[in-house]
């Protein structure tokens with residue numbers, strides 16, 4: 001499959017590069033890249049890979065375009081608000097370069113569909129926005145032997161690398177465990193500089209093209225750190241971990257697992273409910289007035305030990321029981337006493353209250369807003385986090 | 386900015402700067418990695434809580450790089466910090 005005269009003209013500036021040439025351009029035309037996520041990172045990747053003449057682009061994203069996406073997701077435009085991201089991406093790519101074949105996967109990747117969707121692509125680009133998908137993409141790529149270009153952003157900072165390539169490291173070699181829920185806010189909660197995914201995504205696109213062309217030194221084995229406030233690019237070395245759970249010498253992960261559970265830390269049978277029902281709540285003011293009134297409730301903190309060190313209600317008799325261990329100690333609690341449960345902001349404690357209710361604790365109540373709300377309204381000497 | 390006397394700079398990413406009073410660089414006058422980690426435990430308890438598990442090991446979702454090399458990979462003889470060393474915290478971030 002050679003290049004048509006029109007293609008030779010379209011890609012002329014690239015073909016005259018000695019590192020590309022007609023052979024390299026033909027190679028791009030015959031190659032395929034799957035983009036996981038058509039958001040902030042996926043946007044520049046899709047646009048540049050399409051413009052560069054990559055023959056086939058897959059787009060996996062289950063979301064629809066929202067107005068608040070457009071500040072950074074330059075693949076989509078105002079008339080696309082409300083449409084599926086894959087459809088919007090497909091249409092835009094078609095206008096940039098009608099020669100590119102686009103395959104839409106308008107779903108969120110999970111363990112049941114990932115291998116089928118990801119198999120057969122030359123390169124995967126990870127532009128997802130959550131930890132379960134990132135570990136899923138990593139494991140699926142390692143299992144399928146597909147290199148993937150990793151990119152991730154937060155506020156003003158980004159990270160880029162190439163994982164799963166040959167003997168190189170994988171994402172789990174760098175981050176063995178996912179952070180506990182709530183330890184890391186999402187872009188929706190924390191904000192992100194609109195141009196940052198443009199910066200990081202174009203580096204991902206560059207790495208994808210280098211992998212397809214087999215040119216240059218890939219970022220495999222190096223993690224590039226992009227920091228836009230001081231405008232610094234630094235890199236650190238990442239080695240394959242012989243003890244890595246998926247790419248190590250004796251891997252324990254040999255098939256896809258449940259990544260929501262892996263990243264949620266809610267592995268006890270008590271925590272099965274996927275949707276949170278409304279649970280009884282108490283306001284921080286109300287709790288304060290009850291303390292020392294002769295009807296003080298038992299207080300349970302369901303966060304992790306390091307969070308307890310930041311702030312806690314220990315002076316009021318609070319007891320630390322991380323959510324994952326609640327089941328173990330439930331027998332030590334008195335179901336007839338009132339029990340106030342708190343966490344950082346009220347989400348994990350709501351799960352805990354639900355779990356307790358399911359085993360007969362009718363007087364378990366959730367502290368609305370968690371310890372951060374307590375710190376804001378009752379005790380400003382406590383830090384919030 | 387770091388004090389002039391500091392020999393080693395700890396770089397804190399924005400995602401964790403809430404734990405350091407918005408400081409993104411903290412200077413330490415130390416000469417080994419272990420001294421540095423002790424000082425972090427003492428002087429920056431909020432940050433230390435994020436970095437270290439209860440057994441004292443660095444958590445699986447955060448990394449410390451000493452002049453670009455993962456601190457977990459440093460051999461016993463490589464734990465000196467020459468003046469001007471930069472120790473970088475690399476957090477897990479998932480935004481896209």
Ligand SMILES: [Zn+2]
Pocket residue numbers: 169170171172173174240241244245246247248
């Ligand atoms: Zn690995």
